[in-house]
Amino acid sequence: MEAGIVGMPNVGKSTLFNALTNAGALAANYPFATIEPNVGVVIIPDPRLDQIASHITTQKIIPAGMKLVDIAGLVAGASKGEGLGNKFLSHIREVDAILHVVRCFEKAPGGEEITHVEGSVDPIRDIETIETELILADLQTVEGAMVKAERAAKSREPEAVARFAVLQKLLPVLSEGTPARSLLEAHQLDIPEERREFKALGILSAKKVLYVANVDEDDVKGEGTHAKRVRERAKAEGMEMVPVCAKIESELADMSGDDKKEMLESLGLTEPALHSVARAAYKVLGLQSFYTAGPKEVRAWPIPIGFTAPQAAGTIHTDFERGFIRAEIYSVSDLVELKSEKAIREKGRLRQEGKGYIMHDADVCHFLFNV
Numbered sequence: 001m002e003a004g005i006v007g008m009p010n011v012g013k014s015t016l017f018n019a020l021t022n023a024g025a026l027a028a029n030y031p032f033a034t035i036e037p038n039v040g041v042v043i044i045p046d047p048r049l050d051q052i053a054s055h056i057t058t059q060k061i062i063p064a065g066m067k068l069v070d071i072a073g074l075v076a077g078a079s080k081g082e083g084l085g086n087k088f089l090s091h092i093r094e095v096d097a098i099l100h101v102v103r104c105f106e107k108a109p110g111g112e113e114i115t116h117v118e119g120s121v122d123p124i125r126d127i128e129t130i131e132t133e134l135i136l137a138d139l140q141t142v143e144g145a146m147v148k149a150e151r152a153a154k155s156r157e158p159e160a161v162a163r164f165a166v167l168q169k170l171l172p173v174l175s176e177g178t179p180a181r182s183l184l185e186a187h188q189l190d191i192p193e194e195r196r197e198f199k200a201l202g203i204l205s206a207k208k209v210l211y212v213a214n215v216d217e218d219d220v221k222g223e224g225t226h227a228k229r230v231r232e233r234a235k236a237e238g239m240e241m242v243p244v245c246a247k248i249e250s251e252l253a254d255m256s257g258d259d260k261k262e263m264l265e266s267l268g269l270t271e272p273a274l275h276s277v278a279r280a281a282y283k284v285l286g287l288q289s290f291y292t293a294g295p296k297e298v299r300a301w302p303i304p305i306g307f308t309a310p311q312a313a314g315t316i317h318t319d320f321e322r323g324f325i326r327a328e329i330y331s332v333s334d335l336v337e338l339k340s341e342k343a344i345r346e347k348g349r350l351r352q353e354g355k356g357y358i359m360h361d362a363d364v365c366h367f368l369f370n371v
Helices: 013-021 046-051 082-093 123-153 158-175 181-185 194-201 223-235 246-253 257-267 272-285 309-316 318-324 331-338 341-346
Strands: 002-004 038-043 059-060 065-070 097-104 207-216 240-244 288-293 297-304 324-331 351-353 362-367
Touching: 002 013, 002 082, 013 038, 013 065, 013 246, 038 158, 046 059, 046 288, 046 297, 046 331, 065 272, 065 331, 082 123, 097 123, 097 223, 097 272, 123 223, 158 181, 194 288, 207 223, 207 272, 223 240, 223 331, 240 272, 246 257, 246 272, 297 309, 309 318, 309 324, 309 362, 318 324, 318 362, 324 331, 331 341, 331 362
Parallel strands: 002 065, 002 097, 059 297, 097 207, 207 240, 288 362
Antiparallel strands: 038 065, 288 297, 324 351, 324 362
């Protein structure tokens, strides 16, 4: 599972990407600075790892991570190839969710002018520009596939029939300028075959979005007019918004210990805003964590919500899923309460779960397998 970080040129997108992934030098201040997408891994802050390690002696702690792709700035006309738009849109097609960075600052720290490609700062206009380009690209995809799909559907093959049905539902929605995710929200794609075909089409405007409002240094909590408008837009769409000052976060990313603590306190923050971004992105991707714990390592493993125990075991090693027998599971809260695995066993809180068990967030697992 991976997320793509998108936005108009010069909104602070690459600055945020570098801070999130600690990727190094910042991109130059001009449109299309990032032509090929950079890829990094974002660490998911997780206090439960420390809770586990405080009760189970271990050599190292390994947090969960997610892949983040920095996609070059989109502009109006991207769906027609403007600004290398077709290439950028293909990169978006490959990710599972979108982190949409929106400019909510007028000038850079120090008063430096950073030119906006549209000549002014208007976050809602920018959101609508990118959403429109995604919808137009989807419309091209649907219109291009319609004739072939209609012909194939005459064979009465279930997959072909489902694909044509999906395209018929998508065409009027996209033609009205409405994102494809509205079909999912309206439960118009509840037939399993249709959902599979919908997913196979790689529809851009169906992807979930996390709005990241890049704010001024004096508005780190996102209470200014621009940020409020983005928050209201996100709420209306059923999405989330996180305010971030990318400049401050890039500085915090290079700090540690007392210096970082002092700067956070001066800003009235308890943690870097990037932690909130990482956790929100994890949620948008539909992920949760389970844990393995032993003398060598305590580790968080990211899995999609709804995974079974064998599927979770398979994220560690394919042999674990292939030869799955059962899982011994307890929760982090059990460990915090009872202090040791021995006590958890003695209290009868260690559960024996089979192949049909649906994993829960914060499960701590021992997998038994045989191959």
